[in-house]
Amino acid sequence: MSTLIEMTGISKSFGKVNVLKNVSFSLKKGEIHALMGENGAGKSTLMKILTGIYPKDAGTIRVRGQEVEMNHPKEAEQMGIAVIHQELNIIPQLTVMENMFLGRDLCYGRTGILRTREMKKKTREYLAQLGVHLDPDTEAGTLSIGQQQMIEIARALSLNAEVLIMDEPTAALTDREIEALFKVMKGLRARGVGIVYVSHRMEEIFAICDRISVLRDGMFVGTEIIKETDLETIVRMMVGRQLGDRFPERSVQIGEERLRVENISDGKVISDISFSARRGEVLGIAGLMGSGRTEIARTLFGIEGKTSGKVFLDGEEIRIRKPDDAIAHGIAFVTEDRKSQGLVLELSVRENIALTNLEALSKNGIISPAKEAQLVRDMIERLNIKTSSSEQTVKSLSGGNQQKVVFGKWLGIKPKVLILDEPTRGVDIGAKKEIYNIMNQLTAEGVTILMISSELPEILGMSDRILVMHEGKLAAVMDKTQATQEKIMHAATGGK
Structure with a gap:
C-alpha cells in the first residue's frame, strides 16, 4: 500500500503552550486509520495543520511522496484532502442543494446562471450513496442534526477526495445512519481512498479501522494494527494508566418512587407515554433517532x-x-448539544455555573460574590473540572470539562430529578469514566437520573432499568438483568 500522507516531526505552540511536540503520523492508500487521544491531546490541531488551517512551527508534510506547505484549506482541497468537522458547517437558512454546492456552484459558462437541475440531480446522487433520500429544496435548518451531518459527509464525498478526514462523524447519527456510513467508508477504502477517523467510540474503532495512532499530551505515543491490539492496550496508551472496567459498578440502594409519568403526549412526536422512576435509580432511555427520546425530556422540562x-x-x-x-x-x-444549548461559550466557568443559581446566590437582586465563589469552588473540586481558574472561558476547555461545567451549573440547584441527554457525547474515555462516577455519586445521594443515550454499551453499563422508544411510543421496559443489545434493537426497530 502506497503512502498518501506522511507527517514527520510536527510541532505547534500557541503562545507558551506547546500543543504538539515532534508528532508523526502516516496514512496509506485504501486504509481507515483511527486517530485517538483524550480531549486536549492534539488530534484536532494535527488535522488542522494537515488541512492548512494552522501553520506548523516545525516538521514536514508529504502528500503522495511530495513535500508540501499547507497555507490554506483550499490548497489542501486541491491536493485531494477533504475534512468533515465535528462542528457542523451547515448554513441552516440555505437548502440541502445550496449547502452541498456552497462556494462551487455549477453555472452555464461565465453567465452566472445556475445549472440548478444538474445540481439537484447530483445532490440526490451523493446523498443516495449514503442511503439518504432528502429533497434538495428542503431548508437545511429544518432537518435533524443527523441529517445535517449526512449532508456534510455527502459534500466531502462529492469532492472526489483521496484523503478524507472524519472528526467524530457519527456523534449525532442513528445506528442505521452509522451502518450506512460504514458501508460507504468500506466502499471508499476499496477504491483506494485513505480515511483518517477521529472518534471517542471504541466500538466503532474496532469495527471499521485498520490501524490506530494515539496522541497523549501533544506527543505521539504509538501506532497499532487493530487486529493485533485490544481495548485495554489502547486505553493505557491514551491515558497513561489502566482504566479498569469501562463502567463503574453500581451498588446504589434504590428507594421509593420519585417520578411518575402518566399518558403524556406532546401532540407531535410522543404519544401516551407512561413510566415511573425511583430515588437513586438510573432509568436509561434508548431508541433510534426520531423515536421520541429527546421529546420526553423536553416535555418533562417544559420546553x-x-x-x-x-x-x-x-x-x-x-x-x-x-x-x-x-x-x-x-x-x-443536561441537553444533548452542550455548545448551543447547555453553555454560554464566551462566558467564564464561574459565570456558567452561577447561571442557574442566581436566585440562591442573590439578595435583593444583588449577587453575593462570596456565595458565588464558594459554589463555583465546590463544583470545580467536586467534579474535578480541569481549568486554569474559574475565570477561564468555557470555550477554551476540553469537551469533557465543558460537560462537567454543565453538570456543575445544575448540581447547584440540588436536583431531585436529573435528565441527561447524551451525557458523554464527544467526551474522551477518561472523562466518560469520571461522568459515570459522578452519576453514581448523585444516585447514592437519592437523585433520580433519566439518561438518554445512543450508545447501547452505555445504556447497558449504567442503567438500572431501560425504556425503549419506537416511533413516539414506549416499545419496551427492561430490567438491566434481562436487557441485551439485541433485545433493545429489536424493540427499537418495532419488533415485538
Whole structure:
C-alpha cells in the first residue's frame, strides 16, 4: 500500500503552550486509520495543520511522496484532502442543494446562471450513496442534526477526495445512519481512498479501522494494527494508566418512587407515554433517532408543552408549563448539544455555573460574590473540572470539562430529578469514566437520573432499568438483568 500522507516531526505552540511536540503520523492508500487521544491531546490541531488551517512551527508534510506547505484549506482541497468537522458547517437558512454546492456552484459558462437541475440531480446522487433520500429544496435548518451531518459527509464525498478526514462523524447519527456510513467508508477504502477517523467510540474503532495512532499530551505515543491490539492496550496508551472496567459498578440502594409519568403526549412526536422512576435509580432511555427520546425530556422540562397526561413528583401532581416550573420542582436537564444549548461559550466557568443559581446566590437582586465563589469552588473540586481558574472561558476547555461545567451549573440547584441527554457525547474515555462516577455519586445521594443515550454499551453499563422508544411510543421496559443489545434493537426497530 502506497503512502498518501506522511507527517514527520510536527510541532505547534500557541503562545507558551506547546500543543504538539515532534508528532508523526502516516496514512496509506485504501486504509481507515483511527486517530485517538483524550480531549486536549492534539488530534484536532494535527488535522488542522494537515488541512492548512494552522501553520506548523516545525516538521514536514508529504502528500503522495511530495513535500508540501499547507497555507490554506483550499490548497489542501486541491491536493485531494477533504475534512468533515465535528462542528457542523451547515448554513441552516440555505437548502440541502445550496449547502452541498456552497462556494462551487455549477453555472452555464461565465453567465452566472445556475445549472440548478444538474445540481439537484447530483445532490440526490451523493446523498443516495449514503442511503439518504432528502429533497434538495428542503431548508437545511429544518432537518435533524443527523441529517445535517449526512449532508456534510455527502459534500466531502462529492469532492472526489483521496484523503478524507472524519472528526467524530457519527456523534449525532442513528445506528442505521452509522451502518450506512460504514458501508460507504468500506466502499471508499476499496477504491483506494485513505480515511483518517477521529472518534471517542471504541466500538466503532474496532469495527471499521485498520490501524490506530494515539496522541497523549501533544506527543505521539504509538501506532497499532487493530487486529493485533485490544481495548485495554489502547486505553493505557491514551491515558497513561489502566482504566479498569469501562463502567463503574453500581451498588446504589434504590428507594421509593420519585417520578411518575402518566399518558403524556406532546401532540407531535410522543404519544401516551407512561413510566415511573425511583430515588437513586438510573432509568436509561434508548431508541433510534426520531423515536421520541429527546421529546420526553423536553416535555418533562417544559420546553415542549404536553397536550395530555400527568406528571407526579414524590406522589404530588406537578404542572410544568415552562423550564422555570421544572427547575422550581427540582428537575434539571443536561441537553444533548452542550455548545448551543447547555453553555454560554464566551462566558467564564464561574459565570456558567452561577447561571442557574442566581436566585440562591442573590439578595435583593444583588449577587453575593462570596456565595458565588464558594459554589463555583465546590463544583470545580467536586467534579474535578480541569481549568486554569474559574475565570477561564468555557470555550477554551476540553469537551469533557465543558460537560462537567454543565453538570456543575445544575448540581447547584440540588436536583431531585436529573435528565441527561447524551451525557458523554464527544467526551474522551477518561472523562466518560469520571461522568459515570459522578452519576453514581448523585444516585447514592437519592437523585433520580433519566439518561438518554445512543450508545447501547452505555445504556447497558449504567442503567438500572431501560425504556425503549419506537416511533413516539414506549416499545419496551427492561430490567438491566434481562436487557441485551439485541433485545433493545429489536424493540427499537418495532419488533415485538
